[in-house]
Amino acid sequence: xxxxxxxxxxxxxxxxxxxxxxxxxxxxxxxxxxxxxxxxxxxxxxxxxxxxxxxxxxxxxxxxxxxxxxxxxxxxxxxxxxxxxxxxxxxxxxxxxxxxxxxxxxxxxxxxxxxxxxxxxxxxxxxxxxxxxxxxxxxxxxxxxxxxxxxxxxxxxxxxxxxxxxxxxxxxxxxxxxxxxxxxxxxxxxxxxxxxxxxxxxxxxxxxxxxxxxxxxxxxxxxxxxxxxxxxxxxxxxxxxxxxxxxxxxxxxxxxxxxxxxxxxxxxxxxxxxxxxxxxxxxxxxxxxxxxxxxxxxxxxxxxxxxxxxxxxxxxxxxxxxxxxxxxxxxxxxxxxxxxxxxxxxxxxxxxxxxxxxxxxxxxxxxxxxxxxxxxxxxxxxxxxxxxxxxxxxxxxxxxxxxxxxxxxxxxxxxxxxxxxxxxxxxxxxxxxxxxxxxxxxxxxxxxxxxxxxxxxxxxxxxxxxxxxxxxxxxxxxxxxxxxxxxxxxxxxxxxxxxxxxxxxxxxxxxxxxxxxxxxxxxxxxxxxxxxxxxxxxxxxxxxxxxxxxxxxxxxxxxxxxxxxxxxxxxxxxxxxxxxxxxxxxxxxxxxxxxxxxxxxxxxxxxxxxxxxxxxxxxxxxxxxxxxxxxxxxxxxxxxxxxxxxxxxxxxxxxxxxxxxxxxxxxxxxxxxxxxxxxxxxxxxxxxxxxxxxxxxxxxxxxxxxxxxxxxxxxxxxxxxxxxxxxxxxxxxxxxxxxxxxxxxxxxxxxxxxxxxxxxxxxxxxxxxxxxxxxxxxxxxxxxxxxxxxxxxxxxxxxxxxxxxxxxxxxxxxxxxxxxxxxxxxxx
Ligand code: GLS
Numbered sequence: 001x002x003x004x005x006x007x008x009x010x011x012x013x014x015x016x017x018x019x020x021x022x023x024x025x026x027x028x029x030x031x032x033x034x035x036x037x038x039x040x041x042x043x044x045x046x047x048x049x050x051x052x053x054x055x056x057x058x059x060x061x062x063x064x065x066x067x068x069x070x071x072x073x074x075x076x077x078x079x080x081x082x083x084x085x086x087x088x089x090x091x092x093x094x095x096x097x098x099x100x101x102x103x104x105x106x107x108x109x110x111x112x113x114x115x116x117x118x119x120x121x122x123x124x125x126x127x128x129x130x131x132x133x134x135x136x137x138x139x140x141x142x143x144x145x146x147x148x149x150x151x152x153x154x155x156x157x158x159x160x161x162x163x164x165x166x167x168x169x170x171x172x173x174x175x176x177x178x179x180x181x182x183x184x185x186x187x188x189x190x191x192x193x194x195x196x197x198x199x200x201x202x203x204x205x206x207x208x209x210x211x212x213x214x215x216x217x218x219x220x221x222x223x224x225x226x227x228x229x230x231x232x233x234x235x236x237x238x239x240x241x242x243x244x245x246x247x248x249x250x251x252x253x254x255x256x257x258x259x260x261x262x263x264x265x266x267x268x269x270x271x272x273x274x275x276x277x278x279x280x281x282x283x284x285x286x287x288x289x290x291x292x293x294x295x296x297x298x299x300x301x302x303x304x305x306x307x308x309x310x311x312x313x314x315x316x317x318x319x320x321x322x323x324x325x326x327x328x329x330x331x332x333x334x335x336x337x338x339x340x341x342x343x344x345x346x347x348x349x350x351x352x353x354x355x356x357x358x359x360x361x362x363x364x365x366x367x368x369x370x371x372x373x374x375x376x377x378x379x380x381x382x383x384x385x386x387x388x389x390x391x392x393x394x395x396x397x398x399x400x401x402x403x404x405x406x407x408x409x410x411x412x413x414x415x416x417x418x419x420x421x422x423x424x425x426x427x428x429x430x431x432x433x434x435x436x437x438x439x440x441x442x443x444x445x446x447x448x449x450x451x452x453x454x455x456x457x458x459x460x461x462x463x464x465x466x467x468x469x470x471x472x473x474x475x476x477x478x479x480x481x482x483x484x485x486x487x488x489x490x491x492x493x494x495x496x497x498x499x500x501x502x503x504x505x506x507x508x509x510x511x512x513x514x515x516x517x518x519x520x521x522x523x524x525x526x527x528x529x530x531x532x533x534x535x536x537x538x539x540x541x542x543x544x545x546x547x548x549x550x551x552x553x554x555x556x557x558x559x560x561x562x563x564x565x566x567x568x569x570x571x572x573x574x575x576x577x578x579x580x581x582x583x584x585x586x587x588x589x590x591x592x593x594x595x596x597x598x599x600x601x602x603x604x605x606x607x608x609x610x611x612x613x614x615x616x617x618x619x620x621x622x623x624x625x626x627x628x629x630x631x632x633x634x635x636x637x638x639x640x641x642x643x644x645x646x647x648x649x650x651x652x653x654x655x656x657x658x659x660x661x662x663x664x665x666x667x668x669x670x671x672x673x674x675x676x677x678x679x680x681x682x683x684x685x686x687x688x689x690x691x692x693x694x695x696x697x698x699x700x701x702x703x704x705x706x707x708x709x710x711x712x713x714x715x716x717x718x719x720x721x722x723x724x725x726x727x728x729x730x731x732x733x734x735x736x737x738x739x740x741x742x743x744x745x746x747x748x749x750x751x752x753x754x755x756x757x758x759x760x761x762x763x764x765x766x767x768x769x770x771x772x773x774x775x776x777x778x779x780x781x782x783x784x785x786x787x788x789x790x791x792x793x794x795x796x797x798x799x800x801x802x803x804x805x806x807x808x809x810x811x812x813x814x815x816x817x818x819x820x821x822x823x824x825x826x827x828x
Contacts, residue, residue: 018060020101022108028056029109041113047183049115050093050123053106054186057096058232065232065241072151076317078326078822080145080152080815083306083340084138084333085299086282087156087244088130088163090485090645092187092231094121095143098489100238125180126644128162129246131286132564133671134372136645137450137808138333140482140671144808146235146242147484150816150823155306157298158188158229158246159282166603166642171619175284175606187231188246194228196308197252198301204393216350218393224275225250226305236484236508247305249278285605286564287378293390296339296382300391303340307347321352325365329820332369332444335380335436341367341443342394345401350393356400368819369440369447370477373668374454374462375568381433384426398425398434405442409469422465441466441473446819448477450669451690453710457665477815478693479669480808483510486675490649493532494679494800501525511804520794520801530793533656533680540654544599544638550626553633556595557786560676561659562643562651565604565611568666572614572756573768574598574659575621577775578637579736579745582621586630594783597636601643601651613756615639620745620752648672653679656792657782660685661775663766665710667691674806677703680796684778686771690806698802702795706778707771716770723760723769733772 018024032052033039039048072079097103107117130136138154145152164175199220207215226247234241251272260268278301283290314324332338341363348359373379388395402425409415409423425442427433441447441463449455455476459467467474488495488507498506502515519525534554541552561574578598585593600618604611622637640647658676660667660683667689677683677694684704685691695703708716727734741757743750760769785792816823 017063020060020105022105022112025056025102025105025109026112028059029053030113032056046119046123049110049113050120051183051186053110053117053120054093054124057093057100057102057106058186060100060102060238061096061232061234061241064234064238065243068151068241069243073317076327077151078820078826079328080150080820080822081306081310081328081330082138082141082145082152082154082333083303083330083337084135084154084156085302085336086130086135086333087127087138087142087154087246088132088135088645089127089139089244090649091121091124091126093124094489095485096234098484099143099147099234099236122646125183126162126646127180127185128178128644129156129159129282131163131282131284133669134286134334137372137479137671139645140480140485140808141812142233142242142244143235143482143484144480144812145823146233146240147482148235148809148812148816148823149240150242150812150820151240152242154233154242154244155302155309156244156246157279157282157302158248159279160276161281163282163603163644164284164606168615168619168639168641171616171623173604173612173615177281188229189231191228191230191245194245194309195250196226196305197223198226198249198304199223200297200300200390202392204396213355216393216396218346218350223252224278224301225252226301228305228309245306245309247279247302249275249301251275284603285607287373287375287566287568288605288608289377289380291380291382293386296386296390299336300339300343300394303337304343306337307340307343311347321348321354321362324362328366329822330367331815331819332367332440334370334372335440338369338380338436338440338443339391339394341439342391342397342401345397346393349397360401360404363443364445367440367444368815369444371437371440371447371449371454371458371463371668374457375666379462380436381427381430382436384432384434387434395434398439401439401442402426405469409465413469415465415469419465419468423469437462438466441470445473446475447473448475448815448819450477450479451693452476452478453665453687453692454668454689457710475818477811477819478690478806479671479674480806480811481671481674481678482808483678483804485649486652487678491532491536491653491679493535494529494653497528497532498800506804509804510807510809513801513804515801517798517801520797523790526790526793526797529680529797530789533654533793533796536653536679537656540599540650543650544640547640548638550636550638552597552636552638553595556597556633556636557656557782558597558599558654559657559659560599560651560655560681561661562599562601562640562648563670563672565602565614566608567610567614567766568663570661570663570766570768570771571600571602571618572766573661573771573775574600575614575618576733576736576740576768576772577779578625578635579621579739580732580776581779582625582628582631582635583735583739584732585634586628589630592787593634594786595634596783597638599638599640599651601640601647603643610756610759613753617740617745617753617756624745648675652676652681655679655681656786656796657681658683658685660688660691661707661771662686662688663771664688664708664713674803677799678803678806680800682782682792682795682799684775684782694803694806697805698799702798702802704778704782706774708767713767716767717765721764721767721770722762723764724762726764726769726772727761730769730773732776733769 032055165178167174200222202219202221205217231244256268348354425438449458506512537554618639652675658681660673664686669689686707746752
């Protein structure tokens with residue numbers, strides 16, 4: 001008998017680093033085409049090349065991913081868990097190859113087969129698992145955590161249908177389902193071994209034994225399975241790879257076999273459909289109330305799954321949960337995951353046997369909460385009846401937390417009834433509701449706003465009394481954007497120019513962009529900077545020409561407002577100004593008008609009537625203005641449908657002028673404002689959100705601030721300001737509004753905009769009339785400035801050079817130090 005051959009142990013070693021030269025990459029791409037996709041290169045279609053390329057890049061990320069995971073496990077470093085309902089990721093391929101320094105080798109490799117990398121990149125669908133700024137911030141933060149070496153995990157929901165696809169039909173928004181998973185998703189790994197049961201409904205059983213504290217056991221009546229899907233997020237230069245773990249809902253029993261065998265083929269699948277519905281669609285409401293039972297189910301579902309996962313991982317590395325807060329920081333991205341506070345208490349007290357006070361200390365030390373809006377309609381509060389039915393034990397816990405907080409406020413601070421009512425977790429005024437903002441606040445050791453102004457307003461308004469009770473809790477963390485996606489990748493022309501002019505240091509430290517500041521006075525540099533901008537404008541003009549058959553003059557001012565459509569963001573003000581300008585150009589054709597292209601893009605929440613009317617108006621006005629020969633090329637108006645991350649990557653580098661004109665006090669921060677300015681656009685804006693800090697950084701000569709300040713807006717609102725008298729004494733405004741009301745732009749339905757206009761006369765809640773004149777004047781001074789190109793371009797250069805502070809790497813470092821005590825340099 002021959003001896004059994006000895007099997008060499010594999011060991012836990014990661015394979016040798018891969019070669020990154022074009023030859024190796026080309027060979028591996030063909031290998032993937034052949035063995036993973038089953039296609040001969042000759043038969044391969046465009047999507048096959050995308051998939052094969054992604055898989056080759058992914059292999060490289062995995063090597064780094066394992067190394068990162070091992071490093072964190074071995075060092076026992078504190079981990080950061082970012083809980084967010086939204087991750088507005090966009091495409092990942094370009095990000096990945098940029099961060100791995102593989103862009104040129106991959107381009108070369110594909111060229112060997114006559115395949116263009118740019119074409120392949122465009123095929124990747126946007127992962128649009130978010131609505132707007134809040135979701136995009138979460139995506140920037142994931143990338144920045146990896147880039148700055150913070151061991152982080154993002155937790156969210158794997159929506160089958162992300163943010164809806166917007167089409168414009170006869171000027172109006174039409175919403176269509178989005179299908180990003182249609183071709184599969186090569187970035188994700190399904191983790192069947194990381195799935196958890198999530199309960200809903202049922203009852204709470206209280207067990208009492210003499211001499212022992214009461215025990216509560218929740219017996220849910222319904223259970224669904226949360227299954228993890230992991231996407232690796234690679235940081236700059238591949239130094240660290242973190243995980244984005246998204247939960248998908250599935251039925252515990254995929255099919256009720258008895259029902260099926262009895263012939264009830266539909267009924268047999270009811271449970272499964274109900275479970276899967278939880279993660280089927282993203283709620284398309286941004287800064288807007290989306291109070292539906294399904295939404296609360298989504299919130300609890302992903303919070304509960306994430307907490308189980310966090311606790312499982314913690315207990316696999318630690319003896320108990322006593323040190324949870326030393327090893328784990330959980331950041332609540334807005335109130336959407338705020339139910340986590342009650343759920344962690346339930347797990348600690350009911351499941352792991354902690355006494356209440358100890359559990360509360362651990363919970364509070366573990367959580368941080370970021371507030372992203374003060375708009376009353378966006379502050380989440382759930383009817384008690386619904387909450388109690390769906391989450392009976394969590395409701396009991398919330399009552400108990402509330403009782404403790406109220407006792408503390410009354411005893412320690414002597415709060416009166418009114419103050420108690422303001423801090424209470426239960427709103428007694430509107431049919432009894434649970435206030436998620438208050439829950440998140442009291443359950444966190446740190447609460448932050450997203451710009452200096454917003455943070456101050458948090459203290460003065462919504463959280464005024466809680467701030468009095470816990471004066472050290474609120475702090476500011478101004479938002480930022482990742483310079484990899486929002487400069488290097490979206491604007492290779494400018495990045496290349498800057499590299500030549502000031503060297504590559506800014507690639508690793510965005511604040512080094514300041515070295516370009518002095519170049520604003522260098523006419524040769526200005527010319528090259530202008531040439532890059534012109535190329536970017538021409539590229540956008542081509543896209544607009546292809547999609548909308550509108551021809552643009554790339555030498556006009558590209559004046560751009562792209563963001564969610566919302567009354568407070570005041571796209572309406574911008575449109576009214578466009579109409580006034582249109583009227584003036586027609587009345588005074590002899591004047592030296594600066595040619596202008598006004599570009600809009602953005603989606604309205606499907607149920608938000610006024611926002612949809614604003615979209616319709618923009619399209620109606622565009623149609624009339626663009627077809628009026630009297631305007632010549634002096635004014636063009638464009639509404640680009642289906643704004644998303646990928647479109648933003650083309651738009652940001654092509655702007656001369658960035659519109660950040662929200663009613664002061666209402667835009668918590670904004671992040672589009674940062675992307676535009678970083679790419680050399682001048683800003684016209686109000687003193688709102690992060691515009692205030694942008695003014696400080698770029699200097700008042702390089703930004704155009706107009707309009708009422710936040711306190712003035714509040715004052716006018718208290719005085720029941722209306723627009724009528726302003727309209728009466730401002731002919732430019734009156735004529736523009738008259739044109740809208742009389743049906744100049746909607747001959748088919750002249751009454752279409754009556755409500756929009758009459759709201760201005762009667763109320764002007766958003767201060768459109770109040771700010772019109774200041775806005776008009778600021779625009780005209782920009783017209784004049786644009787005629788002096790060298791001065792304009794030097795201001796544009798100052799913008800790029802001075803925006804380095806607005807990198808999300810800076811934001812993340814601040815969170816790491818002040819809130820999480822995690823990441824490089826934060827070890828005890
Ligand atoms: C938002 C704010 O409206 C934005 O101003 C902010 O930049 C963003 C990220 O902090 O959060 N809040 C929200 O509900 N949606 C947002 O975009």
